[in-house]
Amino acid sequence: MLYKFGFSQYESKVYETLAQTMQPMDATMIVKYSGVPKAKIYEVISRMVEKGMVLESISEKKKLYTALPIPLVVEKLTAEFQADIQELERQKAKKEIVDDRVWSLKADASIHAQIKQMLLEAKNSIRYSSWKDDFTAVLPILEEKEREGVAVEALSVGEVRSELKNMAVMEPNEQHVTLERFRLLIVDDAEAIFAGMEDGSWQAIKTRSQPFVRVFTDYFHHDVLLTKITTKYNDVLMNDKEIMAQLLQLRY
Incomplete structure (x- = not known):
């Protein structure tokens, strides 16, 4: 009976023998009725006691054994099975391997498609920055995701x-000679894609590597903060040639 639940054949025979009688039995009687070899009986009984399937007692200097009642066996095996399932789930989560490689991607259409897919799959958070035309192309997705609670x-x-609640706008002027086109997306603090122009063509890198994701996240916050500062204190900064010259060297 217990053989199907991972017990050995001898263990199953010992339990069945004890479960079929109302009286406690000693090792000699178990050997007689179970067919387990005498040389193995104490080893098998000891394992069953350790597993909580057999109870032991000493009466008149003789060890007696009885089986755990079947309803309790069912409860015990069910609980252990559920615990094993939970442990398996925990092990599965621990062994899940994160792809921390950095992937390169070319072609404008491919990069746009990748960004769109990442946006649609976002569950918790989105950080996105780009130039106006690229921004407009994904704006409906951003607004829908915000309505969904992202x-x-x-x-x-x-x-x-835009209807977005947390959005900054940077208006470039003719002095921003070093400002280059870019797209930056960080999703769920887990994956990032950064795209830029090189020799007139779009190129991008995509990664789930946490050090890179954190760097790109800081990069995003850097851009947002500089945008807010330069917008709020534009008149002051424009009159400070030294600070303005340094600000214009930044990519934001």
């Missing part, structure tokens, strides 16, 4: 009309 932070280079 935390969205955004930065647009160029004014965009």
Whole structure:
């Protein structure tokens, strides 16, 4: 009976023999009725006692044994089975391998498709920044994700009309000679993609590597903060040539 639950054949025979009688039995009687070899009986009984399937007692200097009642066996095996399932789930989570490689991607259409897919799969948070035209292309997704409860932070280079609650807009001027086109997306604090122009063509890198994701997240917050500062104190900064010259060297 217990053989199907991972017990050995001898263990199953010992339990069945004890369960079929109302009277406690000693090792000699168990050997007689179970068919377990005498040389093995104490080893088998000891294992069953350790597993909680057999109870032992000493009466008149003789060890007697009885079986755990079947209803309790069912409860015990069920509880252990559920515990094993939970442990298996925990082990599965522990062994889940994160792909921390850095992938390169080329072609504007492919990069846009990748960004769109990442946005649609976002569960908790989105941080996205890009130039106005690229921003407008994904704006409906950003607004829908925010309505679904995803935390969205955004930065647009160029004014965009949007319903987003947490959005910054940076208006470049003719002095921003080093400002280059870019796209940056961080999803769920777990995956990032950064795209830029090189020799007139879009190129991007995508990664789940946490050090890179954290760097890109800091990069995003850096851009947002600088945008807010330069917007709020534009008149003051424009009159300070030294600070303005340094600010214009930044990519934001």
